[in-house]
Structure formats: structure tokens, C-alpha cells
Amino acid sequence: MTDIPGFSTKQRILEAAEDLFAKHGFAGASLRQVTTAANVNLAAVNYHFGSKERLIEEVFRRRLDELNARRLAALKRVLAKPEPALEDVLAAFVKPALELSLDRKGGPAFVRVLARAYAEHNERLRKFLSDNYGHVLKEFAAAFARLLPQLDKEELYWRLDIVAGALTYAMADFGVIKRRSGQSERDYRERAAQHLIRFAAAGLRE
Amino acid sequence: MTDIPGFSTKQRILEAAEDLFAKHGFAGASLRQVTTAANVNLAAVNYHFGSKERLIEEVFRRRLDELNARRLAALKRVLAKPEPALEDVLAAFVKPALELSLDRKGGPAFVRVLARAYAEHNERLRKFLSDNYGHVLKEFAAAFARLLPQLDKEELYWRLDIVAGALTYAMADFGVIKRRSGQSERDYRERAAQHLIRFAAAGLRE
DNA sequence: CTAGACTTCAAACGATTGTTTGAATGTTTG
DNA sequence: CAAACATTCAAACAATCGTTTGAAGTCTAG
Numbered sequence: 488m489t490d491i492p493g494f495s496t497k498q499r500i501l502e503a504a505e506d507l508f509a510k511h512g513f514a515g516a517s518l519r520q521v522t523t524a525a526n527v528n529l530a531a532v533n534y535h536f537g538s539k540e541r542l543i544e545e546v547f548r549r550r551l552d553e554l555n556a557r558r559l560a561a562l563k564r565v566l567a568k569p570e571p572a573l574e575d576v577l578a579a580f581v582k583p584a585l586e587l588s589l590d591r592k593g594g595p596a597f598v599r600v601l602a603r604a605y606a607e608h609n610e611r612l613r614k615f616l617s618d619n620y621g622h623v624l625k626e627f628a629a630a631f632a633r634l635l636p637q638l639d640k641e642e643l644y645w646r647l648d649i650v651a652g653a654l655t656y657a658m659a660d661f662g663v664i665k666r667r668s669g670q671s672e673r674d675y676r677e678r679a680a681q682h683l684i685r686f687a688a689a690g691l692r693e
Numbered sequence: 694m695t696d697i698p699g700f701s702t703k704q705r706i707l708e709a710a711e712d713l714f715a716k717h718g719f720a721g722a723s724l725r726q727v728t729t730a731a732n733v734n735l736a737a738v739n740y741h742f743g744s745k746e747r748l749i750e751e752v753f754r755r756r757l758d759e760l761n762a763r764r765l766a767a768l769k770r771v772l773a774k775p776e777p778a779l780e781d782v783l784a785a786f787v788k789p790a791l792e793l794s795l796d797r798k799g800g801p802a803f804v805r806v807l808a809r810a811y812a813e814h815n816e817r818l819r820k821f822l823s824d825n826y827g828h829v830l831k832e833f834a835a836a837f838a839r840l841l842p843q844l845d846k847e848e849l850y851w852r853l854d855i856v857a858g859a860l861t862y863a864m865a866d867f868g869v870i871k872r873r874s875g876q877s878e879r880d881y882r883e884r885a886a887q888h889l890i891r892f893a894a895a896g897l898r899e
Numbered sequence: 900c901t902a903g904a905c906t907t908c909a910a911a912c913g914a915t916t917g918t919t920t921g922a923a924t925g926t927t928t929g
Numbered sequence: 930c931a932a933a934c935a936t937t938c939a940a941a942c943a944a945t946c947g948t949t950t951g952a953a954g955t956c957t958a959g
Contacts (some may be wrong), residue, residue: 494904509813515720518947528908533948536907603864606812608716645888649863656811656858682851686896693895696949702936709958739918801901900959907954916945926935 497524502593509599513543513607544615547604548585550597553636555623561582562630577650577684578632584658585680589673593609595660605652628677640649650687651663658682665676699884703741705731706743707797715805719749719813750821753810756793756803757822761829763789766837769856773788779897783856796819796881801866808865811858830857841897863889864881 503525507516518539522529536542560581565571588595604612632643657679666675709731712724724745742748770802771777779821794801810818838849863885871882 511719512718512813517945519945529947530908530949531906539947577715583888589801606809606865607718646883646892648754649859649889649892652862653855653859656862656903657855679851683855686852686855687897690892690896693891695901723915725915734936736919736938737936745917902959904955904957905954910950910952912947912949914946917941917943921940921956922940924935924937925931928933929931929948929959 496525496527496531499527499553500535500542501546501549502531503527504542505550505596505600508543509545509596511610512603513612518542519565532567540611541614546597546600547616548588550593551620554583554587557586559625559626562626566630571630571634571689573631574684575636576627576634577687578680580627581654581658581680581683584654585676588658589676595672595676599659602655604656631691647689650691653687654683696895698786702733702737705733706738706741706748707752707755709733710748711799711802711806714749714752714809715802718809719815719818721796744836746817749818752803752806753822754825756799757826760789761792761826764829765832765854768832772836777836777840779837779840779894780890782833782840783893784886786833787860787889789862790860794864795882801878801882803866808861811861837897841879852897856897859893860889874893 504516505522507521507524510516511520518532519529520544522532525531531540532539534540536545558580561583562576565575565579568575584598588598604616607613628643628647631647632638632640635643638646659681666672700877706727710722710727713726713730716722717726722856724738725735728738728746735834738745742751761774764786764828768782771781771785774781792803794804813819832850834853835854838844838846841849845851866885
């Protein structure tokens with residue numbers, strides 16, 4: 488209870504799980520790998536989380552709660568401006584993910600886990616994500632709709648779908664671009680976010 | 694040897710594997726699931742392919758050989774025109790994937806498998822894909838470079854990375870857009886490709 | 900200090916994993 | 930036809946999977 492945060496058994500499991508799920512996928516990373524990496528007894532996962540599936544959900548919940556709170560706060564700030572630009576709304580979505588991947592020692596692992604989730608067709612996981620965080624996407628969609636009145640609803644949804652894929656993929660840096668040797672991780676990711684926003688804005692406006 | 698194509702043990706394994714890898718991932722789909730779905734003895738996989746990893750590679754090779762041949766042919770056709778447009782080059786990349794997913798009974802499964810591969814950090818798979826199909830991406834990159842002389846090399850690579858992600862995910866339709874009840878699969882996918890090309894062209898041009 | 904709750908631990912559970920075996924069957928070739 | 934090769938098959942291999950157990954250890958409240 489009075490454990491130092493980040494050093495409790497639960498926390499160490501979550502961190503190891505995040506890292507290994509990012510590397511090998513949800514099916515590919517075993518609980519034995521996770522508990523060994525976390526330096527924790529195998530049974531601890533079922534004791535603290537109940538099952539592997541619930542561990543996966545907790546890996547998401549821990550990050551997404553804060554990520555989406557930040558996203559909504561940023562969106563609110565943007566929409567309070569007199570003339571919010573498309574780029575501002577995109578930044579409100581992308582920048583919090585960028586910060587998350589930089590501030591925490593978890594680092595880029597979670598955004599990769601998110602991309603994994605995108606590729607999974609696991610019904611339970613999709614429902615969990617939709618139930619808990621669907622409203623965030625709805626609010627952003629509404630904001631985009633206001634800024635792009637020339638697009639009908641179907642047109643808009645198509646483009647947002649494409650944007651979501653591009654964002655997810657690019658933030659997870661599955662691609663070919665390598666960080667230059669002199670460049671810091673922060674630099675690299677900030678540049679990625681910048682490119683993304685410009686690209687997506689152009690595509691959305693057409 | 695003289696089997697009717699598509700009904701041999703090898704073919705049936707490849708088709709079942711493609712489908713199940715798309716649904717559950719490479720680690721998530723077991724050889725027993727695959728061989729049961731293919732109506733084939735379990736040992737047949739190791740007899741015909743040697744191992745699960747080599748089966749995965751063959752799932753890719755079978756489709757990618759033709760997909761990339763079509764892509765290169767389409768690119769060559771486009772570049773032979775007096776004034777090739779950006780959209781033409783994009784179409785040369787996207788349309789063959791669209792056709793592949795429509796013509797074959799494998800249907801949309803393979804494009805989903807491709808998206809899975811993107812999310813995998815499996816070193817062997819990445820090397821296999823890069824060794825066998827890296828030259829195709831290089832040729833397209835060169836074509837884009839010619840059409841977008843205002844972009845320096847780094848700028849261009851960033852954008853192509855984003856485009857690749859958007860294309861991959863959108864073609865695999867992991868997103869939220871649902872096909873309307875009256876709409877055919879073909880209609881839906883053609884529309885997806887169209888949106889993609891317009892979006893990517895706008896983003897590339899800025 | 901002690902009773903009770905919480906947490907960790909080694910060990911084992913049955914089920915499932917990819918792979919291998921050797922005999923049985925099919926097919927092709929001389 | 931017979932020898933040679935190719936394929937299929939049921940069965941078993943050791944390894945690993947997620948989960949459960951019950952005892953040992955740790956902590957906290959009375």
C-alpha cells in the first residue's frame with residue numbers, strides 16, 4: 488500500500504508487460520517472460536490482475552486514462568480560441584501522445600502497444616477500448632466536423648480513418664526512418680509529430 | 694505435382710494460414726488451427742514448409758511476388774507518360790493491392806496480414822521482407838523524388854513513411870468505417886483506394 | 900504481542916505449443 | 930510388375946502455455 492510508486496509488484500509487472508507486449512505482441516509475450524523481466528513471481532500476475540486478459544486491459548487503462556485526459560484538455564483549450572486552426576486540433580491529439588512517450592520511462596513502448604491493439608481484431612479488447620475511450624474520438628470528430636464544413640459526414644469519416652491509421656503507425660515508428668546518430672530521441676519524435684500534423688492537415692483540407 | 698491448383702495440400706495450408714494469421718496474428722494462430730481449417734494432417738506443415746516461420750514467409754512470398762510485379766509494371770506504365778501525376782504513382786502502388794484483395798478468394802485477408810507484419814518487430818520477418826521486396830519501395834521512392842523536387846531527401850522520406858503507414862492500415866480496414874448494407878465489397882474498397890490516393894497526394898504535395 | 904489480512908513463493912495442474920518419428924499409403928518411373 | 934520416391938497419417942516428443950494451490954512469509958490493526 489505504502490509502496491514507492493513504480494517499485495511495487497503491480498507496477499513492475501505493468502512496465503515489463505508494456506515493454507514485452509510492444510516487442511512480441513499480446514499472444515507472443517508469455518507471462519513467464521513478463522514476470523521474469525519484472526523480477527516477480529509467476530503467480531503474481533494472476534494474484535494482482537486475475538488473468539492475462541485483464542493484465543492487458545490494465546496496461547491500456549493506466550496510460551490511456553491520462554493520455555485521453557490530456558487530449559481532451561488540449562482540445563478544450565484549442566476550441567476556446569477565437570479561430571482554431573485544423574493544425575491545432577491535430578496537435579491536441581498528437582502532442583499528448585508525444586509527451587507521454589517522452590516523459591515516462593516506459594518511453595515509446597506504449598504507443599507501439601497501441602498500434603498492436605489496432606491490428607488486433609480481438610473482440611474483447613476492441614470493446615474495452617471503445618467502451619472506455621470512444622467518447623474521446625467522438626469529441627475530436629465533432630471538432631473536425633466544425634472545422635471542415637465542406638466535407639459531408641461520410642467524406643469526413645473516411646479521412647479521419649486514414650488520419651488515425653497514419654498517426655498510429657507513425658507514432659509507433661514502425662517505418663524505415665532511422666534517428667540520426669547525433670539526434671536525441673526527443674528531437675526525433677518532435678519532428679515526427681510536426682511532419683504528421685502538417686501531412687494530416689493537408690490531407691484533411693484536401 | 695499435377696494437382697489442380699488451389700486444392701493441393703500446400704495450397705490449402707497457405708490459404709488457411711493466411712486467413713488465420715490475419716485474424717489472430719502469427720503467434721496467435723497455431724499450426725493445429727491452420728491444419729484443421731485446411732483439412733490436412735498436422736505434420737503436413739513441417740513436411741511441406743519445414744517450420745512455422747518458413748510457412749509465414751511463404752504466405753508472404755506467394756502474394757508479394759505477384760503484387761510487386763504488378764506494382765512495378767504499373768509504375769513503369771505511369772512513368773512512360775509525358776507528364777505523370779503524383780496521383781498516378783500513388784495509384785500504381787495502391788491499385789494492385791486493391792485488385793489482389795478483390796480478385797482472389799483469399800480476399801482481404803492478405804492485406805491484413807501485411808499490416809500485421811508492419812506491427813511485428815520480428816527480426817527475421819523484417820529481413821525477409823526487406824531482402825525480397827526492398828527494391829520495389831526504392832523504385833517508388835525514386836519516382837516520388839522526381840515528382841516532388843521541392844522536398845529534400847529527409848523531408849521526402851518522412852512523408853513516404855507516413856504514406857506507407859496510412860496505406861497499410863487503410864487497406865487493411867482496421868478502422869471504424871463500416872461498409873453500408875447496400876454496398877458491395879468491391880465498391881467499398883474502390884472508394885477506400887480513391888480516398889487514400891487523394892489524401893496522400895495532398896499530404897505529399899503539402 | 901498476537902490475530903488476521905495481505906502478499907509472495909515453489910510447485911504442480913491440465914492443456915496446448917511446434918516439431919519429429921516411423922509406419923502406411925499413393926504415385927511415378929524404369 | 931516392381932522398385933523408388935512422395936505424401937499422408939496417428940502418435941508421441943519435450944517444451945511451454947495460463948492458471949491454481951497451499952504453505953511460507955510479511956505487514957498492520959487491536
